[in-house]
Amino acid sequence: DTGVSQDPRHKITKRGQNVTFRCDPISEHNRLYWYRQTLGQGPEFLTYFQNEAQLEKSRLLSDRFSAERPKGSFSTLEIQRTEQGDSAMYLCASSFQGPNQPQHFGDGTRLSIL
Amino acid sequence: QKEVEQDPGPLSVPEGAIVSLNCTYSNSAFQYFMWYRQYSRKGPELLMYTYSSGNKEDGRFTAQVDKSSKYISLFIRDSQPSDSATYLCAMGETGANNLFFGTGTRLTVIP
Numbered sequence: 001d002t003g004v005s006q007d008p009r010h011k012i013t014k015r016g017q018n019v020t021f022r023c024d025p026i027s028e029h030n031r032l033y034w035y036r037q038t039l040g041q042g043p044e045f046l047t048y049f050q051n052e053a054q055l056e057k058s059r060l061l062s063d064r065f066s067a068e069r070p071k072g073s074f075s076t077l078e079i080q081r082t083e084q085g086d087s088a089m090y091l092c093a094s095s096f097q098g099p100n101q102p103q104h105f106g107d108g109t110r111l112s113i114l
Numbered sequence: 115q116k117e118v119e120q121d122p123g124p125l126s127v128p129e130g131a132i133v134s135l136n137c138t139y140s141n142s143a144f145q146y147f148m149w150y151r152q153y154s155r156k157g158p159e160l161l162m163y164t165y166s167s168g169n170k171e172d173g174r175f176t177a178q179v180d181k182s183s184k185y186i187s188l189f190i191r192d193s194q195p196s197d198s199a200t201y202l203c204a205m206g207e208t209g210a211n212n213l214f215f216g217t218g219t220r221l222t223v224i225p
Binding site: 055091 | 148156158165206208209211213216217
C-alpha cells in the first residue's frame with residue numbers, strides 16, 4: 001500500500017500525559033499536512049510542511065502542540081500535557097508541491113483522553 | 115457564520131436513486147473544490163477535484179461548481195449500498211495550503 005500511513009490508529013491516555021503520533025506520507029509527495037477532526041465535524045487545519053520546513057501553523061495549534069518533519073520524510077505530532085478537549089481524530093495528508101494540489105489523507109490516529 | 119456550510123443529514127435513499135449533496139460557502143477567494151468520502155473510522159478519501167467553476171464527471175459521480183452563487187454540488191447516480199458514508203466538501207484559496215471543510219453529510223443507501 002502506497003498511501004499515507006499513520007501510527008498508532010488509536011491512542012488512549014490519561015489527562016496530563018504526553019502523546020506522539022507518526023505520519024508517513026506518500027513517498028513522492030513533499031508537502032505534508034496535519035488536521036484535527038472532532039465528532040460530527042469536518043477536519044480542521046493544524047499545520048503544514050514543505051519538505052522539512054514547517055511553513056504554516058493554525059491558531060488551533062497551541063504551545064502544547066509541536067510538529068516536526070526531520071529530513072522531509074515522516075512527520076511527528078506531539079501533544080504535551082493532554083487535556084480532555086484534545087480528544088479527536090488527528091489526520092495527516094500529503095500532496096505534491098505546487099499550487100492547489102489535491103491532498104490525500106491517511107486513516108488518522110484517534111486520541112481518547114481519560 | 116462558518117466559511118463552509120453543509121447539511122449534516124442524515125440522508126437515506128433507496129438503492130439506485132440519484133443523490134444530490136450540496137455545500138455553500140462565503141469566501142469568494144475559494145478557487146478549488148473537492149469532495150471526499152469518509153467511511154466510519156477511516157480517513158477522507160478524495161473523490162472529485164474541481165478548479166474554478168464548471169462540471170466534472172467521473173463514473174457515477176458528477177461535481178458542479180457555481181461560483182456566482184457560492185454553491186457546489188455532488189451528484190451520485192445509481193447509488194449503491196457501498197456508497198453509504200459521510201461526504202465532505204472541501205475548498206481552498208489559490209496558493210493557500212489549508213483546506214476548509216464542511217461538517218459532512220451522512221448518506222445511507224438502503225438495499
